[in-house]
Amino acid sequence: MPRLIALLLMALAAPTASAGDARPDLARIRGKIQFVTSFPDYKVKIVESFADLHVKVVESFPDDAGEWQMVESFPDYKIQIVESFPDFTIRYVESFPGVR
Template identity: 55%
Template sequence: MNAALLILGAIAAQEIGEDCTLEGIALYGKVKIVEAFADLEVEVVEAFPDLKVKPVTVFPDACGEWQFVESFPDFTVRRVEDFADLEIMFVESFPGWP
């Protein structure tokens, strides 16, 4: 029973907060894609994402708006196929929670 509670606690820890954060990282802003030592590992999915992401070129200041940059990122991500911290789906409108 205690193991089940630990697993549920681990799953709950991965939920996006009401302030659009995960693990203390705001899920909007300037993002750099890296191959190692990323702040978050993300999996791109076609349905049922944890977060809808809209790539923008300026002012990434709303939940799910990401501006991809090469320097001075707010956080870094690494794309993975399994065991991601966050599942995302790219959209053209209405970013944020599904």
């Protein structure tokens, strides 16, 4: 019993990562995307250089990393465009989408 209590105390004292510390897996952010103004899955800033993710807008089959199909309902991810404190940055491209 004392061993269990000691283990529990060590687990509670260990530092934990908050949601703000974890970087999203950008390779998984693909598919149907809906832009929203509240309650997003991710907050994104659009930049012209040094983007975390290069995005290509496609009309169908958004299967690869960085390929986004814009939808109005039933999205895979909800994105909010922000100017400060984004989760990651994107740049729109015509070819070679993906993580940079």
